[in-house]
Amino acid sequence: MTEWKEFSVSINNDASEPVSAIFDALGSAGVSITDRNDFLTLPGSSTGELWELDEANFPQDGVIIKGYFTEFDNLEQIESELNTRILKLKDFGIPIDGYSLDVKDVVEEEWAHAWKKYYHPVSITRFMTVVPQWEEYKPQFIDERVCYLDPGLAFGTGTHPTTQLCIQALETTVRKGDTVFDVGTGSGVLSIVSALYGAETIKAYDLDEIAVKSARDNIKLNNLQDTIEVSTSNLLQGIEGKADIIVANILAEIIMLFVEDAYGKLNDGGLFITSGIIADKKDQIIEECIKHKFEIIQVNQMKDWVAIIAKKEDKDVS
Structure with a gap:
C-alpha cells in the first residue's frame, strides 16, 4: 500500500x-x-x-x-x-x-x-429521497420512495439542480405502465426514480461505458434489473421502439442534436423532459423544440439551471 x-x-x-x-x-x-x-x-x-x-x-x-x-x-x-x-x-x-x-x-x-462522511440522504421532493447505499434510512412517510445510490463515480447523485428538476418533472408526469427512455443516464438515478414512480419499462442509454456500469450497479442496488435495461448508445441513434417519456439531463448543446429524433421516438402525446440547460441557453432549446412541433408545457428553473417539459402532438385530440 x-x-x-x-x-x-x-x-x-x-x-x-x-x-x-x-x-x-x-x-x-x-x-x-x-x-x-x-x-x-x-x-x-x-x-x-x-x-x-x-x-x-x-x-x-x-x-x-x-x-x-x-x-x-x-x-x-x-x-x-x-x-x-x-x-x-x-x-x-x-x-x-x-x-x-x-x-x-x-x-x-x-x-x-474518507469523502463518504460528507454524503447523507437528501429529500428531492416530498415523495422521493436519494440515499447513499451505506446509510441507514427510515422513510418519513408511508408513500415516500427511496432511491439508493453509490455516488462514488460521480455520474449524478441526485443533488445537482438539473437532476432535482428532472426528478420533480418525472414525479408529476410518470404514469403507471409508462415506457421511459433515459438518454445520458449517468448513475441511472432518473431511470430508478422513474421506476419508483410507476413506469413499467425503462431503457437507459449512455455513450460512456463506465457510466453504463455505474447505472447497472445502482439499478441492481434498488432491485430494478427486471424493469430497467441499460445499454451503450449515442443519444437515440439506432434505438427501436417508442416511449411515453424521454428524459435527458445533459448539456444544452447535446440536446440540440437530437430534438427531432426525440419527437420521432415518442408516442403521440408523449413528453420530452430536458435539463442540464444553463439559463441563458433556455430560449435556444425552446425554439428548437417548437421548430420540431413540440408544445412547451412547462419551464422550471432552480438557481441558474432550467428544465423544460415539451409535448408531442396528440393526434387523438381533434
Missing part, C-alpha cells in the same frame, strides 16, 4: 491559484482546494441534508490547498521549496495572509472512503 504525504497550505483566497500552480510545478499527484464559499453553494448544505460541514476543515477566512506526494519523492526538498515559493509570492504583490503549512501522512486506502 502506497503511503503519501499531504502538504496542507492555509492561506488567503487571493493566493489560491498561485499556490495551486506551485503544487503543480513541484509535481503534486493532485491538488484540492477547500473553500467555505464553495461548500455553502452546494444543494442541501443549508439544511444539512446532504453535506455535513466540519468547522475544522472549512475555515471562516481563507482557503486550504492540499497537494500530495509519495514516499518516493524527495519530501524534505519539496517542503522547503514549497515554503520558499509561497513566501516569494509577496514579491509579486500577492498577499499571503494567514499562511501556514502542515504536513501529514495519508494512507491510500483511507482516501477511498
